[in-house]
Amino acid sequence: MAAKPSVKVGSLKQNEVEEAGRIMRLAFGTFLGVPNPVEFMGDRNFIAPRWRSSHVKVLAAREGDRLIGSNVVTRWGSFGFFGPLTVLPEFWDSGVAKMLLEGTMTVFDRWGVRHSGLFTFPHSAKHIGLYQKFGYWPAYLTAIMTHTPEARPAEPAGQNGQPQLLSSLPKGRREQAITACGRLTGQINRGLQLEGEIRSVLKNRTGEVVLVHARGTVDGFAICMNGAGSEGGEKLCYIKFAAARPGAGAPDRFDKLLHACDRFAHSRGAAIEAGVNLAREDAFRRMRAHGYRAAMQGVAMQRPHIAGFNRADAYVIDDWR
Numbered sequence: 001m002a003a004k005p006s007v008k009v010g011s012l013k014q015n016e017v018e019e020a021g022r023i024m025r026l027a028f029g030t031f032l033g034v035p036n037p038v039e040f041m042g043d044r045n046f047i048a049p050r051w052r053s054s055h056v057k058v059l060a061a062r063e064g065d066r067l068i069g070s071n072v073v074t075r076w077g078s079f080g081f082f083g084p085l086t087v088l089p090e091f092w093d094s095g096v097a098k099m100l101l102e103g104t105m106t107v108f109d110r111w112g113v114r115h116s117g118l119f120t121f122p123h124s125a126k127h128i129g130l131y132q133k134f135g136y137w138p139a140y141l142t143a144i145m146t147h148t149p150e151a152r153p154a155e156p157a158g159q160n161g162q163p164q165l166l167s168s169l170p171k172g173r174r175e176q177a178i179t180a181c182g183r184l185t186g187q188i189n190r191g192l193q194l195e196g197e198i199r200s201v202l203k204n205r206t207g208e209v210v211l212v213h214a215r216g217t218v219d220g221f222a223i224c225m226n227g228a229g230s231e232g233g234e235k236l237c238y239i240k241f242a243a244a245r246p247g248a249g250a251p252d253r254f255d256k257l258l259h260a261c262d263r264f265a266h267s268r269g270a271a272i273e274a275g276v277n278l279a280r281e282d283a284f285r286r287m288r289a290h291g292y293r294a295a296m297q298g299v300a301m302q303r304p305h306i307a308g309f310n311r312a313d314a315y316v317i318d319d320w321r
């Protein structure tokens with residue numbers, strides 16, 4: 001079905017950010033049958049911190065002046081993903097998501113992003129069919145894992161046994177570390193670049209970037225969202241993205257990174273949530289062995305239908321929600 005002619009798609013305005021968050025909670029809460037839908041995701045915020053970030057574009061669907069849906073489009077260098085995509089339940093099945101997705105494809109084209117993905121509900125024929133219409137194809141599941149670090153997480157994680165926090169470095173070394181993180185992700189997948197995500201977490205103080213080093217080389221990093229108004233909220237350290245340097249020794253570097261994340265989360269009194277695509281088989285197994293347990297799972301869909309960085313040799317944590 002085509003949306004009513006009065007429905008238009010544009011950029012989300014500042015004074016609509018809060019309502020977009022409410023619609024997101026209501027839409028997911030309704031779809032998932034949560035008793036009080038607007039309480040879905042508690043104090044976590046997936047809209048406001050992203051709206052403030054320069055590597056993110058938030059699209060809005062409006063009927064007249066009324067906001068009725070939104071989609072968050074994120075750029076990680078040569079790779080893009082979108083979501084949460086949400087529409088007010090009273091407008092479901094009237095073509096609003098399709099309009100938001102047309103706008104999303106235009107954003108990817110404008111950015112020159114030729115490889116993109118999303119996370120969705122594998123059991124929903126509607127969701128899979130909707131995204132297939134736009135050229136996406138389902139592949140492996142992505143497990144959303146949780147883990148509560150022990151009281152005193154074991155194993156030294158970095159210099160002096162402590163993970164290094166990007167925010168604590170002096171400016172010059174911070175810039176060097178950001179460049180090193182870009183080199184690391186580029187080795188995993190050409191053009192993959194988390195610089196926007198890293199700068200936004202530091203600027204907005206919505207979390208921290210945890211680094212592990214060996215002999216002056218960045219062996220891994222994790223972008224951890226935590227704190228009031230962040231994607232993790234106050235009680236959760238949400239690992240939005242983490243990666244270990246690829247090549248020989250990558251499994252050990254990944255283990256070291258998991259320990260570093262434990263130490264950081266523990267210092268914040270938070271449990272950890274981290275998603276991993278099951279194509280990254282050894283990474284998943286290592287997370288299980290480390291104590292992570294899958295809390296839920298979705299499916300990764302990509303356009304074009306390629307592996308990208310969902311590969312057995314990739315030691316990457318992310319989920320594209």
Ligand SMILES: CC(C)(COP(=O)(O)OP(=O)(O)OC[C@H]1O[C@@H](n2cnc3c(N)ncnc32)[C@H](O)[C@@H]1OP(=O)(O)O)[C@@H](O)C(=O)NCCC(=O)NCCS
Nearest residue numbers: 001027086087092093094095096097098120125126129130
């Ligand atoms: C998922 C959601 C965004 C869809 O929004 P919507 O505005 O209802 O979707 P639309 O009306 O634009 O899309 C309908 C399309 O879905 C697809 N679809 C629906 N049912 C389908 C089915 N049984 N099989 C295959 N495709 C189906 C079709 O492509 C259909 O378009 P068509 O009829 O022209 O072929 C909305 O239901 C929502 O907010 N849900 C809760 C939050 C959520 O799940 N978000 C997405 C997370 S990944």
